[in-house]
Amino acid sequence: GTSSSNADKPKCPHQEIINLYHEILPMWPKVREWTKPRQVNLRGRWSEQEKRQNLDWWREWFTYIGNSKFLTGRKEGRDGQAPFLADLEWMLKHSNFTKITEGKYHRE
DSSP, rough: OOOSSSGGEEEHHHHHHHHHHHHHHHSSSOOOOOOOHHHHHHHHHHHGGGGGHHHHHHHHHHHHHHOOTTBBBBBBOGGGOOOBBBHHHHSSSSHHHHHHHHTTOOOO
């Protein structure tokens, strides 16, 4: 069987995922340029697990992120700094993605 071949995997719907990001997290920086490194990161996260290969999973993930005061800039920055506000590129980096998914930023 060729069950692990790329042909069986749904292709990563970059624009649809970006649209969900804009829709669910409107307070966040808009994606203006979808550069090669960003594409690679998103495709990587999409491909890592079968459950991520559908838009409902991403909708839930962005909604989950929206519940984090820290990630959405609703938590005061340290030492008078501006609050942290993540963006899509930051979220999709492997280490940040894993931390978000493990709930590291939802402990406030």
